[in-house]
Amino acid sequence: MSSIEITVIDREGVETPGVDWEDDESLMECLVRNSFPILAICGGNASCSTCHSFLDQVSFVTAGEIDEDEADVLDSLNDSEREPTSRLTCQIAWDTxxxxAVVRIGPF
Ligand code: FES
Structure with a gap:
């Protein structure tokens, strides 16, 4: 088992460095296990948007392509919710x- 550390910023702007992300988890699963307020209602199927968060610019590029299902969900968000580095965290696989990475949890 390998893990990496990321920084998470919650909806109140509180920054938590040193959050442990294990190699068998999606980013969403990491956030849930570490008790961040991610509902993940659809269970990681890119259909609910309740795992929506923002990545720092470098990590956004590193995380790679957004597939069609995720793009459809992101397109359904209000302009006020979506940012250039928006991602569904359930679609982000662990990568050394x-x-x-700095992950800011998206609005409800
Ligand atoms: S958990 Fe539903 S879209 Fe990610």
Missing amino acids: DLAG
Whole structure:
């Protein structure tokens, strides 16, 4: 089992460094296990948007392509909710290159 550390910023702006992300988890599963307020209602199927969060710019590029299902869900968000680095965290796979990522939890 390998893990990396990321920083998470919650909806109140509180920053938590050193959050452990294990290699068998999606980013959503990491956030849920670490008790961040991610509902993940659809269970990671890219259909609910309750795992929506923002990545730092470098990690957004590292995380790779957004597939069609995720793009459809992101397109359904209000303009006020979506940002250029919006992602569904359930669609982000663990990657050593994401060590040090800064993840800001999206609005409800
Ligand atoms: S958990 Fe539903 S879209 Fe990610």
